[in-house]
Amino acid sequence: MFDTLSDRLSGIFTKLRGKGRLTEADIDATAREIRLALLEADVALPVVRSFVAALKERARGAEVSQALNPAQQIIKIVHEELINVLGGEARRLQFAKQPPTVIMLAGLQGSGKTTLAGKLAKWLKGQGHQPMLVAADLQRPNAVNQLQVLGGRAGVEVFAPEPGNGVGDPVAVAKESIEYARRHMRDIVIVDTAGRLGIDQEMMAQAASIRDAVTPDEVIFVIDAMVGQDAVATAEAFRDGVGITGVVLSKLDGDARGGAALSVRHVTGQPILFASTGEKLEDFDVFHPDRMASRILGMGDVLTLIEQAEAAFDADQKEKMTSKLLGGEQFTLEDFLDQLIAIRRMGPIANMLKMMPGMNQMKGQLDDLDDKHFDRVTAIIRSMTPAERANPKIINGSRRARIATGSGVTVMDVNQLLNRFTDAQKMMKQMGGMMGLPGGGRRKATKSPKNKRKGTKGGGRSGGGFPAGLPGGGMPQLPPGLDPSQLGGDDFKAPKLDFNKLFKRDN
Structure with missing residues (x-):
């Protein structure tokens, strides 16, 4: 809904980038463009007047004139004023002392x-x-x-x-x-x-x-x-x-x-x-x-994404996947299917990616994404027998042809899925061996008078928890004290991703 307004504001902030100091003319021009952007978004005139007046007053104050990065400070002010316009803090329902x-x-x-x-x-x-x-x-x-x-x-x-x-x-x-x-x-x-x-x-x-x-x-x-x-x-x-x-x-x-x-x-x-x-x-x-x-x-909405992931991945599912990885068990196609189903419960993949900071810079690619690939992969896996899901190595040529026919895809689609899954299995195995170590990998055993046990504190399987972001582990958590509003902004550079490779699209 806010795509047009987001694009206009992004263009306004781009013009401010690189300015070491903002003049009165810069502030007036920025306020005028923001005013036009809000009016074009059909915001009520009294709201626009109040918003622009607050922006000008704060932009001419010390918080911008003495800032190391005045352009970023303007973005911060606009962000805070938008929060004020939308109500400040979330308000919960008022429940009666005596039900109902x-x-x-x-x-x-x-x-x-x-x-x-x-x-x-x-x-x-x-x-x-x-x-x-x-x-x-x-x-x-x-x-x-x-x-x-x-x-x-x-x-x-x-x-x-x-x-x-x-x-x-x-x-x-x-x-x-x-x-x-x-x-x-x-x-x-x-x-x-x-x-x-x-x-x-x-x-x-x-x-x-x-x-x-x-x-x-x-x-x-x-x-x-x-x-x-x-x-x-x-x-x-x-x-x-x-x-x-x-x-x-x-x-x-x-x-x-x-x-x-x-x-x-x-x-x-x-x-x-x-x-x-x-x-x-x-x-x-x-x-x-x-x-x-x-x-x-365009700063994303990481907290909502985390909440949606927590709701989609139930506790039993996360516990099962954690135990598998910590115990060194093989990640199977059955596990992969469970993850796909949970992700689909979170909603369209494009909507989820738009909640990531900086992804508005790839809006054109995100708008072209659909969820048909997820449905196609799900159909392929569901066309397999339990034995094939547990051990994909037994899937020979005749089995691949049967799976392709049952899921309505080509044998090439089945081959691509199995090849990608094999790579994913290797990655999961490697990640399972790096649990709890921020630098990655297992540390070599050490011996000292104070520590005769193998490994060091925090190393090995006993020292760490399930890393956020892996299938079954929910979404990545924010570091303590990090304000989600600091994620993104005018200077944030989104990673360069080729969505055509990540998500196969229908021609």
Whole structure:
């Protein structure tokens, strides 16, 4: 969504590179270009004015004039001001002291409100709660049925005493759901309310009546991030008419200019709590202003990538792979298949690579990537017998032909996979022998009066843990004290990679 704004800001910062000192003219020109970039991204005018004023004031201060690298200092200021515009710090849900916690969702029709209810319920269930969905949207055709389907997919109960489609009293349904939740030990109630194609008094009156009936702990406004300035105006109307306490950005994976996301926090005064980034129930997470600001500036989002990897690779899988490598066992195609499946659960490979610092410099190559290669490799491995996966050396010519036919690929594709896997096996074996040694390799045995045991402290298999970044080991961890905002920036040079070799693409 923020690609256009990211490209504009990157071009602005490139012009500042190499300047040992910034003049008043440089600061004015930079502020003017940033102002135009924000306006083109459909950011609200009051937000642009506030942002540019803060930028100019800080750029003329001592933190830039006395900086060793003024251009980098400007980037730092823009990064910090973007964080402020997006809300500063992530804000968590406010839970009731006495369950159930009541969360009321509001928004226009088509904003993704009902789908968001299912995503939020699934996320809360994953946090250890017992949420319940309430079908209080009785106007929109099939809204009740849609919520029931989403509740089934999320594995949560749906309170739907009325069929909807214009039948039933939504205020009564919402009120009855609270007592039902208490009786059935549901600690969170998510009330899905009706929307309209536009703001009208009837919708606001109904939403206000439901609010008064259930006294929600959170009134969350679901905003379509692709709508632009209209979304901000709608958020203001709900703030004044219903009294929202937070915002959720839906459809953040769209191709709109992103102005709503950068405007809604400043205009409404309410924090952005969550972001929805896809159609699946799993495409939902807490909104972190600092991480979003880093993405906009092309600094990546390493922390989110780490969290996604931790969620994709379960503890048993990581423990199994760690034990294998520490015990010197062979890395098999079955293990490789498990890793591929876990990686696919993290989402499209291009999206993951874009979270790495500096990868915005390769945006053209990343946009051309697809996940068909992963699916093709998975099909090849699944066409093998358990014995073939455990010992690829037994796969002769006739077996390769059978595997190719079963997976719908050519024998050459099977050969390439096996050759690459053989190289990977060798690498894994070497890495397994270097566990715990920062310099790599095993140290030779030493003997001294103080240490008669073979090896040195920290050496050998007993001294180290499973290195981050290997299959099964999750993603690389940040060094202690390192701010992710320091990764990337104008001077960051991404590694030169040939994605055509890393990922085979269809012609």
